[in-house]
Amino acid sequence: MNSNPLIPKELKHYFTLGLSIDCVVFGFDGEKLKVLLIERGDSPFKGYWALPGDLLAPEKDLNSSVNDVLNNLTGLNDLFFEQVETFGEVDRHPFGRVLTTSYYTLVKISDYELNPASFACEAKWFNMEDISELAFDHNKILNTCFDKLQTSIRIKPIGFELLPPKFTLTELQLLYEAILDVKLDTRNFRKKILSMEFLINTGDLQANVSHRPAKLFEFDEMRYNSIKEKGFSFEI
């Protein structure tokens, strides 16, 4: 049960820390950037909305626990995570010394319709722009993760993680506009993204839309990896 069997006695005082994992789950509904929050059922901050998170068990690796933490709370699984920052102010948790390592991840909202039964607790998507006071220092964590998302999405093709497997160029553009909070020129955006040559035109078209149906594209990860190895760099 003791995770630190060989630690000298005089250092025992240092082995009293708790470390939590907090996760910012971003989603996109086709219009606005969303964040998944859970309602706290326990003290402290009972009743507040918070980032999904939990304590790290001493017998588990840090990075590989993130998926489990999120899965337990929300049923989400098999996501990619990016570690962002570790927050360690002494007074950030009112009950004791708990540091937290933050991560963000991106989910296709459509894949995970929020079925309340599948959640261990109340979970809800919020518009990024509507989020007010969260538990602990979670507003600060959220903002840091959002900044990281904004820089990452401009240099790595991670946006596709937020869209269904087949998507239109307009959907992709709306996603970039929502995350970067800018208006992009349609022609220039298409020229640029298509010039990168890792989008496959599936040949399929949108169905049941009362206007000219858009072509559906797929992200070709194999192709992206192969051109990336040749020194190609993604940038929007």
Added chain:
Amino acid sequence: MNSNPLIPKELKHYFTLGLSIDCVVFGFDGEKLKVLLIERGDSPFKGYWALPGDLLAPEKDLNSSVNDVLNNLTGLNDLFFEQVETFGEVDRHPFGRVLTTSYYTLVKISDYELNPASFACEAKWFNMEDISELAFDHNKILNTCFDKLQTSIRIKPIGFELLPPKFTLTELQLLYEAILDVKLDTRNFRKKILSMEFLINTGDLQANVSHRPAKLFEFDEMRYNSIKEKGFSFEI
């Protein structure tokens, strides 16, 4: 003595973690990128070279402990630190569960001639390229911090931290070449860096060189901050 007074009993098991701070100190000798390492005097990894680091005390903030840790080990002080990543594999420390948060910092080697007396232990500058097997997972940490330095220096004017207050454009170019491991064109480099208008020509010249003496420049941080606020972005 207990840093977690209000933690419920059933969670005690989670409050047995140790967290260390490890710091990658980069320097530049005018030619090569250097890293400051210390020789371990104690088990585990006794006799190995390692990143300067220490355990975080439960009563201290994470980010503000970095300076103290480094100061105790090396006498360095008042540096800027950038947090890079937290490493938390279960088996990364042979004596118990110790996670580590890594930081890098930049020092002007000339300001801190390595006076052995001022060091709590054996410390030495190594060429980045000559570093072989380090204690723990410190090679991995070093590589991660170096990657971060390479990306940061291209988008933030942090290179000046490695040079004396007055420096020549050639020194600055050599620094960028050493960190990014590329050859840069002298004329293009000067055009670009001078076009950013945050270097002050001090009017002073190099002394005691057996060739045409170079102009000495200073980084104007005030001016950098003011143009940055207007939306200017640094990029090399």
Added chain:
DNA sequence: CCAAAAGTGTTATAGCTACACCCATGT
């Protein structure tokens, strides 16, 4: 006067920005 590094301008190319109209579909 020789060695050594400092300093400087132009041209060609690639990438970016700005901008307006026709097309395909459902109702």
Added chain:
DNA sequence: ACATGGGTGTAGCTATAACACTTTTGG
């Protein structure tokens, strides 16, 4: 036929890359 969003090309501008010789100092 109309409403709705899908889809496309060009021209001007800006940034980048490639490239070689003259200048100033010390010895």
